[in-house]
Amino acid sequence: xxxxxxxxxxxxxxxxxxxxxxxxxxxxxxxxxxxxxxxxxxxxxxxxxxxxxxxxxxxxxxxxxxxxxxxxxxxxxxxxxxxxxxxxxxxxxxxxxxxxxxxxxxxxxxxxxxxxxxxxxxxxxxxxxxxxxxxxxxxxxxxxxxxxxxxxxxxxxxxxxxxxxxxxxxxxxxxxxxxxxxxxxxxxxxxxxxxxxxxxxxxxxxxxxxxxxxxxxxxxxxxxxxxxxxxxxxxxxxxxxxxxxxx
Amino acid sequence: xxxxxxxxxxxxxxxxxxxxxxxxxxxxxxxxxxxxxxxxxxxxxxxxxxxxxxxxxxxxxxxxxxxxxxxxxxxxxxxxxxxxxxxxxxxxxxxxxxxxxxxxxxxxxxxxxxxxxxxxxxxxxxxxxxxxxxxxxxxxxxxxxxxxxxxxxxxxxxxxxxxxxxxxxxxxxxxxxxxxxxxxxxxxxxxxxxxxxxxxxxxxxxxxxxxxxxxxxxxxxxxxxxxxxxxxxxxxxxxxx
Numbered sequence: 001x002x003x004x005x006x007x008x009x010x011x012x013x014x015x016x017x018x019x020x021x022x023x024x025x026x027x028x029x030x031x032x033x034x035x036x037x038x039x040x041x042x043x044x045x046x047x048x049x050x051x052x053x054x055x056x057x058x059x060x061x062x063x064x065x066x067x068x069x070x071x072x073x074x075x076x077x078x079x080x081x082x083x084x085x086x087x088x089x090x091x092x093x094x095x096x097x098x099x100x101x102x103x104x105x106x107x108x109x110x111x112x113x114x115x116x117x118x119x120x121x122x123x124x125x126x127x128x129x130x131x132x133x134x135x136x137x138x139x140x141x142x143x144x145x146x147x148x149x150x151x152x153x154x155x156x157x158x159x160x161x162x163x164x165x166x167x168x169x170x171x172x173x174x175x176x177x178x179x180x181x182x183x184x185x186x187x188x189x190x191x192x193x194x195x196x197x198x199x200x201x202x203x204x205x206x207x208x209x210x211x212x213x214x215x216x217x218x219x220x221x222x223x224x225x226x227x228x229x230x231x232x233x234x235x236x237x238x239x240x241x242x243x244x245x246x247x
Numbered sequence: 248x249x250x251x252x253x254x255x256x257x258x259x260x261x262x263x264x265x266x267x268x269x270x271x272x273x274x275x276x277x278x279x280x281x282x283x284x285x286x287x288x289x290x291x292x293x294x295x296x297x298x299x300x301x302x303x304x305x306x307x308x309x310x311x312x313x314x315x316x317x318x319x320x321x322x323x324x325x326x327x328x329x330x331x332x333x334x335x336x337x338x339x340x341x342x343x344x345x346x347x348x349x350x351x352x353x354x355x356x357x358x359x360x361x362x363x364x365x366x367x368x369x370x371x372x373x374x375x376x377x378x379x380x381x382x383x384x385x386x387x388x389x390x391x392x393x394x395x396x397x398x399x400x401x402x403x404x405x406x407x408x409x410x411x412x413x414x415x416x417x418x419x420x421x422x423x424x425x426x427x428x429x430x431x432x433x434x435x436x437x438x439x440x441x442x443x444x445x446x447x448x449x450x451x452x453x454x455x456x457x458x459x460x461x462x463x464x465x466x467x468x469x470x471x472x473x474x475x476x477x478x479x480x481x482x483x484x485x486x487x488x
Contacts, residue, residue, distance in 0.1 A: 002353075003320060003351065006350040006351045009350055010347045010350055013343075013346075013347065014336060014339070014347075017338055017339055017343070018338065019338075087334060087337075088331075088332070088334040089334050089335070089336050091300060091330060091331070091334060092334065092335065092336070092344075092347070092348075094299065094300055095298045095299070095300065095323070095326075095328050095330065096323065096348065096351045097320050097323040097324045097326075097351050097352075098320065098323075098351065099319045099320050100299075100319075102320075244302070246295075246300070246301040246302065247295065247300040247301065
């Protein structure tokens with residue numbers, strides 16, 4: 001456990017020292033601010049009611065779940081795997097007294113922390129702007145649960161990028177291939193709606209299932225199991241490649 | 248005597264048919280072993296397998312009695328190493344890079360990090376980002392990292408690369424001192440045969456992926472004027488077969 005903790009702290013430390021993190025935080029904040037300004041303008045000057053009292057946070061979450069969250073997560077995953085393989089800094093971690101399983105686990109936990117931090121930052125700011133726009137938040141618990149639920153599909157996407165990073169030859173190819181896979185999955189869900197429920201990209205907004213007046217527990221459970229299945233398979237495949245890789 | 252490193256029937260063949268074949272070697276505790284061989288002989292491959300960066304096709308390496316393939320964490324617990332080249336994180340400072348290493352060892356603290364940076368002459372530059380470091384400074388940092396946890400075994404691939412003459416002398420003295428005082432075992436590969444002659448107790452020559460000779464430096468120097476002559480004669484002998 002102490003070894004995983006050391007790997008995890010090291011990975012978090014490295015993430016925190018990257019300029020990309022500051023940039024991603026700034027972009028996330030800017031996107032929330034821009035969304036708030038647009039909503040405020042439409043509500044007050046155009047006479048169009050875009051969101052209700054509880055919907056601003058959900059609207060921001062929906063937009064970011066399909067854009068900046070996966071993008072920034074991909075950056076971090078690629079940096080942690082393909083990037084470290086490319087510049088050989090991975091040797092630094094792998095020659096420590098940590099097995100590859102513990103290194104892999106430590107890195108995955110750090111990625112999970114990064115995703116959760118992004119969601120928490122956006123949740124806090126979108127709540128604050130909701131207060132400003134609507135003077136209050138109705139159903140705050142459901143919105144908090146929405147943000148918690150949004151974590152899972154983004155994490156599954158992260159595991160996909162980790163898998164890709166473990167067989168790509170460089171950071172650029174890993175990034176391009178990750179974007180390609182993302183677009184193919186989104187394209188498939190549009191072209192073949194009958195298989196949509198089996199594609200994890202169509203679950204990015206699965207938290208909407210708890211926002212209506214009727215909550216379909218069965219459907220939520222089914223999607224959860226599908227995402228869990230993706231998670232187990234992607235983790236196993238990513239670790240297999242990581243373990244077998246000669247440096 | 249107590250065996251620090253045992254290499255048993257180690258083989259790794261690449262797609263181009265190069266690599267290492269059936270390597271067997273034993274290094275005693277406290278020994279400074281020099282690993283020599285021409286380019287492409289398989290020195291780095293051997294060292295990479297020894298520290299778990301590569302998987303062997305056959306055979307095993309035991310470090311302090313622990314198998315590198317079956318008990319990696321215990322085997323690597325008391326090892327410091329530089330393999331191929333030193334590649335610290337360029338966006339971190341030397342001190343921060345050392346901290347990353349130190350987190351794996353409870354006994355390493357800020358004082359020990361400073362001590363290692365002092366030994367390797369980097370203390371003045373400890374807060375500078377690695378991207379501004381020269382090759383020699385990175386090499387010194389690699390050595391500082393390798394000795395950080397006071398490991399029982401240190402594996403160094405081309406440790407004198409990029410060092411100035413003064414640096415080479417300092418590193419040679421450091422290696423000899425650690426071996427004498429702490430009984431630290433060293434496994435060193437280098438093309439600088441003169442440094443190997445001055446530093447190592449025992450020398451092994453790898454040629455075409457096979458270990459063609461292992462001999463004490465003292466014995467070699469009884470029969471040859473220099474290690475270089477011995478090396479060339481061994482390589483010539485094997486090249487003719």
